Structure formats: C-alpha cells, structure tokens
Amino acid sequence: MRRASDQIRALFDRDKTAVFPSPGIDRRDSFFAKTLSSEKSPARWYLGLAAQGRGPKLVFLRALTTLVAAAQAEYEIAAADLPPGERNPLIPS
16 A cells, blocks of 8 residues: 555544555565466456446346347357358357
C-alpha cells in the first residue's frame, strides 16, 4: 500500500504502522500467492462485465448468447471443409 502510514495517521490518529503481510524478499512471492511463469503454469484470462442499469440476469443472458453465437460461427467455419457424414448430427447443415 502506498502511503500506508499517512492513511493510518489520518484515519486512526496513530503514528505506528504495521502492514500485514510484510513485503517478501521477492515481489513475485507474497504471503498470498506465488507468481509462476506461463511455461510452468498456463495463464488464465479473466473477464468482467459491467452494465450499469441492467439486471444481472439480462447481462448474463446477453453474454451467453454472444458466446454461443461465436461458437456456432467457429463451428460453421470448421465444418465447411468436412464431409456431411463427419459433421455433428445434432446441428443441421
């Protein structure tokens, strides 16, 4: 935390500051997590959606329909080169 001692002084009128957990020897190794290279552990991507003024169900529904439409488009591109017998029988050609 930047300026932790100033914030503690302003909020609690205390001069002594103790930050837990204390910074480790290496910035990539903290009390809570250890950073690994992407070669050792594949990275993950996280996505957040924010839609002010909309309910969470509507936001989820629209995000889900967008993902399903994108998957369908990718399938159609990949299945275009396959003979009809090798395509997914549940999806009409």
